[in-house]
Amino acid sequence: MLDDSLARKAQKHLYKAAREVKFDKDILKILEKPMRILEVSIPIKMDSGKIKVFKGFRCQYNDAKGPTKGGVRYHPNVSEDEVVALAAWMSWKCALLDLPYGGAKGGIICDPTKLSQSELERLTRRYTTEIMPILGPHIDIPAPDVYTTSKTMAWIMDTFSMFKGYTEPSIVTGKPEILGGSKGRKEATGRGIAIITREYFKARKKSLKGAKIAVQGFGNVGGHAALFLSQLGAKIVAASDASGCLVNPDGLDIPGLLDCVEKHACVVKYPGKQIEGKELLYQDVDVLIPAALEDQVHQKNAGDIKAKLVVEGANGPVTPEGDEILEKKGITVIPDILANAGGVVVSHLEWVQAISGLYWEEDQVNAELERKMVKAFKHVWENAQQRKVSLRCSAYVVAIERIAEVYKYRGIFP
């Protein structure tokens, strides 16, 4: 593993938490390695009639607490290293939220913007077929991630069902509602970020009303987080995506911007003042929400961050070196495994609904999401106060102690 690899960075947080609680060294030996990695070759016929072979992965990091759960990413930067790091984070996230899941992640190295819908469908169906030996509603359950959608999940579900000979809605989450997708799933990660930010302000006895927020990555996660936070009275003063960055010191019109992104797939088509995309990170705001990709706040730029609070909407947007600099500057970071856990909480509810065949109303889903997120925040907050550690270290401690307890009862086979 390379020193600057994402998996290595993911491990650094684990080791820090393990040192804090003098964690059982034998259990640490298990947690520092992925349980299973599958690399697959995916040949598909392109629209031109030519064959192209793509590379894909599925990593199941740890399944001590239950079947593994995690998204599938289509992106040119997908690698074994990235998939392993993301699968590790999913393991800690599921344990922190006390879900009966382990963590997984998958991906295909491709540029989905250059593929037609029919090529994407063939790619998804062949990828599903290749990873089929390690898939199952009680083995490993995929979900959407960057550049995969509910439509992708429908193709995975259909391919799996065709091989089994019966319809199996519990094989994926994040699917369309008509196929058994949960109400509230699409908004869940953003809603969870708003809940956690609200709880943090409450714990600090501060008001969110008028708080200035910058959101990097106005996609599913960032867009919904902005919407729910603006409904709580916060002012979203900057929002960026791959196309650029929009700013308004009086607060952007978030419903209007969401409509614009829905129509044009970019924020810069919305009228208003624009700045360079990368400038978003350095805005003088109360809260910065990096909700695009990993490694955005690092050794070289963490010193320039002016926000008082960073809420990790994406997975791994702050590197361990960036984290240390922010901590020294007195900037609090709410870690990804807590902040963006709303998606997997509602994915779990979707899985429960599909298995039971009984579907919930949206207010029931949202109430359960609220309950789980508030409980996890309280646990992490109180543990951090008690141990005098960062919220990230506290969250990791809660998660890995829970997994260690599972091993205490299950033992190591054989």
Ligand code: NAD
């Ligand atoms: P998405 O594809 O809907 O949105 C990503 C957004 O980031 C897009 O608007 C894109 O234009 C923007 N972006 C890309 N590069 C950028 C850059 N350099 N600067 C600014 N913006 C940039 O994806 P998403 O589902 O919103 O996921 C975003 C992140 O959140 C990922 O790290 C994902 O792993 C993580 N996450 C997603 C969920 C979920 O439920 N979707 C759950 C937990 C974590």
